[in-house]
Amino acid sequence: GESVGLHLPTLSVQEGDNSIINCAYSNSASDYFIWYKQESGKGPQFIIDIRSNMDKRQGQRVTVLLNKTVKHLSLQIAATQPGDSAVYFCAENPAGTALIFGKGTTLSVSS
C-alpha cells in the first residue's frame, strides 16, 4: 500500500490499495484525537477517534495508530475505494478546549 511521510498535502492511490495518512500533533497535553473526512462542499465528518491511553483502534476498514513518544498519529484505510477520495484531517483535543486541526491531506483514489 501507499504511505506518506509526515504530512504530505496529497496522496494518490489505486483502488484496492491500502492508504496511510500521517499527522503530527503539537500539544503534549492532548489526550484525545480524532480523524475527520471532508468531501467537497461538505463539512468534516467523524471517522474514528482514539484516547491517549491507547496505541491502536480499529473501525470498519480504518485503523488509527497513536505514537505519543513522537507525537504522531496515522490513519490507515484498507482496500481504498473511490468513495474514500476526500480531504482527511487529524484533530487533537487538549483537555477542556476546542479541537485543534491539522492542515489536511487530500486523498485521490483512481480506479
Added chain:
Amino acid sequence: NAGVTQTPKFRVLKTGQSMTLLCAQDMNHEYMYWYRQDPGMGLRLIHYSVGEGTTAKGEVPDGYNVSRLKKQNFLLGLESAAPSQTSVYFCASSYVNWDRANYGYTFGSGTRLTVV
C-alpha cells in the same frame, strides 16, 4: 435530527457591509464553535462558547463578534466585511464528558462567503 444547521449557505458581500451567520444545533450540546477554512490552512478557530451567555476568542477572532443568547444558537457577526474574510465558515457543537474531552463534535455544512 438535523444536527447542526447553518444559514445562509452562500453569501456575497461588498467591502464594509455587515452580516450575521446563524448556527443552530438540536443535540443539546453545551459547546459551540465557529471555524473558518481557507485553502491550505485547514480549520482555524474564530470564537467558541462553553455555554449559554458565554463566549471566548479562538485563534483568529479579529473582525468577528459572536453571541450565544440561547443554548441551541450561536451567531457569528461581521461588522465591516473585508476581502480577507472571504472564506468558508463552519459551525460545530460538542459535549464535554467527565474526562473533559470533546465528544460528539459535529459540523454544519458550511457557509461560503465572498467579500468583494
